[in-house]
Amino acid sequence: MRMDVSDESLARAAADGDRQAFALLVERVYDRVYGYAVKLSGSRTEAEDLAQDLCAALPTKLQSFRGEAKLTTWLYRITVNAARDRFRRAATRARAADGWGDWELARQAEMAETAERVDWLMQAMSGLAVDLRETLALVLDGVTHKEAAQILEVSEGTVSWRVSEAKKKLKAMQEAEA
Amino acid sequence: MSDDLDDLKRAFDAALPRADPDKRAEAIALAMKNFDRVQESDALARQTSEPTREGGVFRGARQMLANISNRGFLTATTAIAAVAMVALIPVLRDSQPPEPDIFIPGEGARTVLESAPVADPAPVVEEVPEAADVLTRDAPVVSTSRKFDPSVRQSGPVNQGRPMADPSPQPPAPPAGAARNRTVAPASPGAGGGISLETGVLNLKHSAPAPLPDPVIVQPEPNTEAFPEADDNPIKVTAESPVSTFSIDVDTASWAFIRNALNRGQLPPKDAVRIEEMVNYFSYDYPAPEGDAPFATHVGVSNSPWVEGTQIVHIGLQGILPEARPPMNLVFLVDTSGSMNSADKLPLLKQSFRLMLGQLGENDTIAIVTYAGSAGLALEPTKATERETILAALDTLHAGGSTAGQAGLQQAYATAAQMARDGDEDAISRVILATDGDFNVGISDPDDLKDFIADKRDEGTYLSVLGFGRGNLDDATMQALAQTGNGIASYIDTLAEAQKVLVDQLTGALVPIADDVKIQVEWNPALVAEYRLIGYETRALKREDFNNDKVDAGEIGAGHQVTALYAITPVGSPARMTDPLRYAAGDAAPVADDTGELGFLRLRYKAPGEDTSKLIETPIMADAAPLAEADWALAIAGFGQILRGSDLIGDWSMGDAIALAQGARGEDAFGYRQGAITLMRLAQSLQQ
Numbered sequence: 118m119r120m121d122v123s124d125e126s127l128a129r130a131a132a133d134g135d136r137q138a139f140a141l142l143v144e145r146v147y148d149r150v151y152g153y154a155v156k157l158s159g160s161r162t163e164a165e166d167l168a169q170d171l172c173a174a175l176p177t178k179l180q181s182f183r184g185e186a187k188l189t190t191w192l193y194r195i196t197v198n199a200a201r202d203r204f205r206r207a208a209t210r211a212r213a214a215d216g217w218g219d220w221e222l223a224r225q226a227e228m229a230e231t232a233e234r235v236d237w238l239m240q241a242m243s244g245l246a247v248d249l250r251e252t253l254a255l256v257l258d259g260v261t262h263k264e265a266a267q268i269l270e271v272s273e274g275t276v277s278w279r280v281s282e283a284k285k286k287l288k289a290m291q292e293a294e295a
Numbered sequence: 296m297s298d299d300l301d302d303l304k305r306a307f308d309a310a311l312p313r314a315d316p317d318k319r320a321e322a323i324a325l326a327m328k329n330f331d332r333v334q335e336s337d338a339l340a341r342q343t344s345e346p347t348r349e350g351g352v353f354r355g356a357r358q359m360l361a362n363i364s365n366r367g368f369l370t371a372t373t374a375i376a377a378v379a380m381v382a383l384i385p386v387l388r389d390s391q392p393p394e395p396d397i398f399i400p401g402e403g404a405r406t407v408l409e410s411a412p413v414a415d416p417a418p419v420v421e422e423v424p425e426a427a428d429v430l431t432r433d434a435p436v437v438s439t440s441r442k443f444d445p446s447v448r449q450s451g452p453v454n455q456g457r458p459m460a461d462p463s464p465q466p467p468a469p470p471a472g473a474a475r476n477r478t479v480a481p482a483s484p485g486a487g488g489g490i491s492l493e494t495g496v497l498n499l500k501h502s503a504p505a506p507l508p509d510p511v512i513v514q515p516e517p518n519t520e521a522f523p524e525a526d527d528n529p530i531k532v533t534a535e536s537p538v539s540t541f542s543i544d545v546d547t548a549s550w551a552f553i554r555n556a557l558n559r560g561q562l563p564p565k566d567a568v569r570i571e572e573m574v575n576y577f578s579y580d581y582p583a584p585e586g587d588a589p590f591a592t593h594v595g596v597s598n599s600p601w602v603e604g605t606q607i608v609h610i611g612l613q614g615i616l617p618e619a620r621p622p623m624n625l626v627f628l629v630d631t632s633g634s635m636n637s638a639d640k641l642p643l644l645k646q647s648f649r650l651m652l653g654q655l656g657e658n659d660t661i662a663i664v665t666y667a668g669s670a671g672l673a674l675e676p677t678k679a680t681e682r683e684t685i686l687a688a689l690d691t692l693h694a695g696g697s698t699a700g701q702a703g704l705q706q707a708y709a710t711a712a713q714m715a716r717d718g719d720e721d722a723i724s725r726v727i728l729a730t731d732g733d734f735n736v737g738i739s740d741p742d743d744l745k746d747f748i749a750d751k752r753d754e755g756t757y758l759s760v761l762g763f764g765r766g767n768l769d770d771a772t773m774q775a776l777a778q779t780g781n782g783i784a785s786y787i788d789t790l791a792e793a794q795k796v797l798v799d800q801l802t803g804a805l806v807p808i809a810d811d812v813k814i815q816v817e818w819n820p821a822l823v824a825e826y827r828l829i830g831y832e833t834r835a836l837k838r839e840d841f842n843n844d845k846v847d848a849g850e851i852g853a854g855h856q857v858t859a860l861y862a863i864t865p866v867g868s869p870a871r872m873t874d875p876l877r878y879a880a881g882d883a884a885p886v887a888d889d890t891g892e893l894g895f896l897r898l899r900y901k902a903p904g905e906d907t908s909k910l911i912e913t914p915i916m917a918d919a920a921p922l923a924e925a926d927w928a929l930a931i932a933g934f935g936q937i938l939r940g941s942d943l944i945g946d947w948s949m950g951d952a953i954a955l956a957q958g959a960r961g962e963d964a965f966g967y968r969q970g971a972i973t974l975m976r977l978a979q980s981l982q983q
Contacts, residue, residue, distance in 0.1 A: 134334050136327075143326045151314045165314055169322035176330040247524060257304050 124188040132179050143172050149189070149258070150196050156254035157200055159242060171199060193260065193268040197251060244290060245283055252279040523771040524566050525832035527941055530864075532873050533820040539828055540815045540836040542848030543612070543857045544569075546777065547796075548762060548786035550576035553938065554970075555788040557977045563938060570830030570935035574858045577931065577967060580923040581613035581856055589808040590614045590851055592898060594915050595922030599862055600929050600955055601936075601944040604870030607929060608826075608861040608893060608915055609922045610816075614808050616854035621806060622658035622722040624676075624714040628707040629692060630730035631667040636694035639788065640731050640764040645689050647761075647793030652686075654801045655679035660718055662710045663688055666703025676714045704728075704747070711756045723806060724756040725782065730773075731764040745779045749847070752781050755904065757807065757850075761796070762786040774833065781810055781850045795967075809900040811848040811908065814859060815841045817895045821888035822917060824871050825864040827943065829932050841899060844908050851900070860932050862943070863893065893917050926959035927968065934975055949979035 122138075124145065130138035147168050154164035171178075182191055242250060255265045262280070266273040531539065549572035556563035584591035591613045599605040627648070635641040655661070656679060663674035674688035704726075711724045748758055758780025760773045777784035785796045813836060818826050840846040851857060864871050898911040922928075934952045936944050953975045960968045 131330070136330065136334075139330045140323070140327060143323050143330075147314075147319055147322055151319075155314075161314070165318045165322075168314065169318070169325065172322045172326040173329055175326055176333040180333075 124192075128179060128182060128188050131176075132182070139176070143175055146175060146192060147172050149192065153193070153196055153254055153258055154200055156242070156257060157250055163203070167196075167200060167203060171196060187264070189260075190264055190267050193255065193264075194270075197255075197268060201247075201251075245286060249279050249283040249286070252276055253283045256280055523774055523833050527936075527939060527943070528828045528830075528832055528835075530825050530827045530872055530943065532825055533818045533823045534875070537818045537820055538815060538838050539818070539826065539861070540813065540838050540841050541828065541831045541859075542834040542836055543812045543814060543851065543859075544571050544831060544834050544849050545575055545851060545855050545857055546572050546774070546784045547576040548773065548784045549573060551786040551788050551792050554974055555786075557974050557981065560981065562978065562981050565939050568935055568938045569833065570932050570939070571834070571859065572830075573935045574830065574860065574928050574931050575856065577927060577971070579611060579856055579858065579928065580961075581611045583613055584615050588615070588911070589900065589902065592896070592911055592913050593922055594896060594913055594919055595925055596893065596915070596917065596919045597921035597925050597929075600926075600951070601862070601933060601947045602870050603945075604868040605862055605864045607925070608816075608863055609925050609928065610814065610859040610861075610896060611922050612812075612851065612855075612857040612898075614851045614853055614855040614857075617806070617808075620853065622660075622719045623655070623806070624660050624711060624718055624722045624724040625655075625662070626707045626711045626714070626724075626726045627661070627663045628703055628726055628728045629663060629665050629673070630728075631665045631692055631694050632731075633667070633694055635667075635731050635763070637764060641692065641694045643787065643790065643793070644729050644761070644763055645692065646790055647787060647797055648689055649686065650790070650793055651797040651801065652679065652682060654798055658719060658722070660714055660722070661685060662714065663692075664703055664707040664710060665692060666706075667694070672706065672710065676710065676717070708751050708756060712754075715755070725759060726751075726756060726780075727759045727761060727782075728776070729761045729763065731762070745775065748776060748779045752779065758782045760784045763788075778849065779847070781807065781847075783852070795965075799965075806853040807850045807903045808853050808855075809851045810903055810905075811844070811846075812851055812857075812898065812900040813841050813846075813848045813908075815897045815899075816861065816915070817897070818863070819888060819890065819892055819894050820866075822866055822893050823863045824866045824868065824875075825873060827862045829860040829862060830935065831859065841897070844899075844901070844906065850903075858928050860928065890914075891917050924959065924961060926955055927961065930956035930959055931971065934971075934978070938978065949975055949982060953979065 122141070124142065127138045127142040127145075131142050150168040150171050151164050154167045155161060158164060178195060182188065242253075245253065252265060252269065255268060256262070256276075260268070262276045263273050265276045269276065546569075549567060549569040552567050553563045553573065556567070581593055582591060593611040593613070595609040595611070597607050597609065599607050629641075629644065631641065635644075652661075659679040660676050661674065661679050662672065662676045665671050665673045673692060674685060677684050677688075679685070707726045707728075711726055715722065715724050752758070758776060759782030760777045760780075762773050762784065763786075773784045773786075785792075787793050787796060815838070816826075834849065836846065836848065892914045894915045896913045896915055898913075899908040900911075901908045930952050933944060933947055933955065934949070937947070937949055937952065953972060956968070956972050956975060960972070963969055
């Protein structure tokens with residue numbers, strides 16, 4: 118029954134020491150962070166690591182959540198920041214786009230059926246600049262433009278511009294393919 | 296159009312790999328464990344001290360830890376990490392409440408990123424320019440482990456079980472030079488007994504009384520640094536796009552930034568590495584221009600050290616160094632916001648300024664405008680020879696308040712205009728913005744700001760930017776402002792760098808000799824199969840921009856040198872990365888070449904203050920000799936490409952870069968090149 122409770126009330130309860138509330142919250146958090154990170158990086162292990170890190174730090178981080186923003190907004194913001202930091206650092210080890218390469222190998226074994234689409238997807242995402250990819254990953258997660266603007270700390274206009282730019286690029290890639 | 300997105304969304308949902316359920320369960324279990332620990336310790340803490348007060352200090356300390364770890368300290372050696380931890384001890388001594396034991400996986404600690412600002416007692420530890428020295432000194436007798444030994448933190452004058460001491464902000468640590476060998480009273484294990492303070496983020500075991508190193512290299516502020524993002528220039532196929540166009544860049548900020556990062560034990564973020572700025576940081580033995588031309592153009596060809604079978608085309612510009620420099624009107628726009636209050640910011644700025652003063656003469660005029668909270672004229676336009684007045688004004692500058700730059704910027708330009716009216720009409724007017732980053736000028740739209748600066752540039756006032764300190768240095772904005780203002784962006788992290796930028800290169804930095812310098816190379820497909828411009832990613836221009844005088848580009852100052860490097864693959868070389876097209880017309884039978892030209896170099900520039908550009912044309916001959924000191928430029932460019940993680944230099948390693956650099960060091964009168972080799976070695980260790 119608690120499944121319907123909003124993130125915010127879960128967060129408040131968890132901050133007050135409600136263990137059950139925290140357990141529910143952390144599951145939601147894990148899925149959301151994983152979902153975002155896997156879109157951004159294309160790498161399952163990267164996304165899993167990031168989700169684990171954020172969940173491990175969540176008890177501490179919750180204390181700094183003051184409830185002025187929506188929890189999802191706040192959460193996405195720390196996710197975006199952590200992902201940026203991780204992928205920027207990772208650049209010295211491997212280029213961020215390489216995640217899509219690793220995954221390509223795994224994919225071939227796994228799903229021959231969706232191959233075409235995935236191929237296109239892979240190319241499409243890795244062909245986008247990081248800011249477009251970030252924005253698109255959020256919007257694809259169902260975040261509104263307004264919220265995405267708060268998360269990325271840019272104006273709403275910028276988000277809309279980026280989304281349309283990303284679409285334009287994707288379309289161009291699609292056409293180039295066809 | 297939204298159909299596309301739905302498509303994409305469906306594709307993602309269907310095709311993206313799901314998380315491993317075991318990993319998920321593991322992560323959640325870990326989170327629960329941490330949750331329990333936080334709860335336990337909270338309960339404990341509330342019995343002994345005021346919850347509110349405790350929260351602040353406590354959280355501050357923890358955020359500092361999180362901040363430190365996320366800055367990649369863990370990528371450095373454990374000794375460096377230990378130094379960083381020891382440096383924190385002074386704060387922790389005062390914070391009594393138990394710290395929960397949070398387990399964060401090794402990798403994770405780095406990525407945990409707090410966006411909230413740190414609590415007040417943050418500026419405990421100064422970032423010092425000599426960080427490298429400290430790092431390379433003997434490692435302290437400490438070893439890192441998962442547990443934080445309580446005795447270390449109990450070495451301070453605190454009583455267990457009492458409400459905690461008032462968390463008054465710690466005074467900033469003295470600069471390293473002042474207190475190099477200071478030791479902290481040794482901790483006696485078990486002294487005070489009682490509550491165990493555990494942090495778990497990065498722990499330190501302190502076995503024997505050991506001298507503690509000076510607190511260094513910790514930046515407690517949240518990191519809001521921003522760098523312009525640009526991917527490496529790709530390999531271009533000559534047959535498909537034979538023309539390469541870019542604007543010159545004489546900035547050197549990137550080099551100083553890289554040095555600063557490496558000296559603190561971190562590899563610089565990729566976007567902070569701009570290869571052209573690294574190469575241009577050094578001076579080369581290019582012949583001076585002859586006749587009236589403001590600069591001489593040199594072209595050389597050599598074999599690539601990186602990939603067998605490829606060559607390097609080396610373009611070197613040498614600006615003229617006039618014998619007498621024109622008088623200058625300089626308006627210093629100094630950021631005195633609160634964040635400038637650390638040794639490597641306002642105090643370093645004042646010292647740098649004193650150095651520069653010695654280089655100015657009676658025809659030069661200086662004014663100082665400050666901005667922070669409110670803008671103000673700290674020094675009326677004053678002859679540079681009136682040292683006492685200027686130094687007195689300089690001493691009154693204090694950091695405090697928040698940044699409100701727009702009024703400051705407007706006042707600075709107004710002052711420059713007034714100086715231009717009152718003074719020598721040949722004088723060059725320049726606003727020099729000195730800031731630690733976040734240039735929040737109140738003009739909400741960055742484009743408005745650029746337009747404003749561009750207007751002023753067209754009216755004859757240039758803008759240069761000096762960056763100080765780390766933490767929220769907005770490198771991207773600095774670059775953009777300086778590029779728009781036809782000035783240079785420099786990053787000053789040490790007094791030695793101030794010496795280089797403001798003393799040795801003063802004339803070049805402040806006297807422009809050519810504006811809007813653009814380079815265009817047309818490659819000859821008969822001889823060159825592929826080419827790649829190394830660096831200049833943020834300076835790319837469109838082909839048509841070259842002849843369009845309305846399009847802004849970089850300026851060259853007096854005596855400046857600009858070096859650009861292309862890696863080219865000759866036709867027929869086995870190193871060619873792309874295959875010739877099978878169906879493309881004309882490509883099947885390559886045209887025979889009788890020119891002996893690899894390509895044709897075109898340069899456009901405007902004399903300062905003019906609207907029409909002039910054109911210089913030079914063929915790039917295949918048999919051109921290598922330029923002077925080409926190997927040094929290649930060593931540095933290779934170093935940059937390694938730092939950027941380039942995959943286009945084969946298995947060329949840092950070791951190769953060091954070897955090449957050592958062979959090419961040459962005279963190196965000021966030791967800049969030796970310093971570069973030291974940095975390469977540091978980077979080599981950090982990579983491992």
